[in-house]
Amino acid sequence: MRLTIHRLEQISELHRHHVNIILQGKTLPDQAYFYLATFNDKAVALAWREHSPKQELLGFIAVRDITRRRGIGQELLRQIKLDAKAAGLSHLSCNPAQAPPEQQTGLADFLASQGFNTQAGMLSCYLED
Template sequence: MRLTVHCLEQLPAIHRHHADIILQGRALPEQAVFYLATFNDKAVALAWRQQERIDFIAVRDITRRRGIGRELLRQIRQEAQAAGLTRLDCNPAQAPEEQRAGLAAFLTSQGFSTQAGLLSCCLDK
């Protein structure tokens, strides 16, 4: 099977167990655009966006460094651009303290730059 990124209004019950592993105790918001990356029908990455702000993005620790985060972010960018957004912001402080530097490095490698304490990227037209 291949990696699939789903854009959802809510997470399906079938993926809740693996999503909970990714969330590491963090609660899901009531409303957001959710992005769930699955491989072999198992959730391997999760993100959510509210308008131009990515509030959460994480890849399961056992599946990192395989391009999953890059594909997840590509899909988020594509969907945000289709929704008429011109930029995306992400605050690495949303991640657990021990993962913040890694998240900031990942986002920077994907074209985000520091803007007023946030990491931001412009979406191509």
């Protein structure tokens, strides 16, 4: 099977166990655009995009530790950027502090490698043509 990115309004019970592993104790927001990456019907990555009055946020992005460094996060972020641009957005921001302390540097490095730049403690990118 191949990697599949699902756009969801809520997380199904089928994937709840693996999602909880990815979340590492973090709770899901009540409202967001959820992106779930699955491989062989198992959740391997999760992200969500949230709208705030000031900006569009990548509120969370994480790949299960056993599946990292295989391009899953890159593909997940690519889809999020495409959807955000299709929704008429021109900018996306992320706060690396959303990750556990020991993973914040890795998240910041990953986002920087994907075109995000540091602005006032946040990492932001412009959604290009």
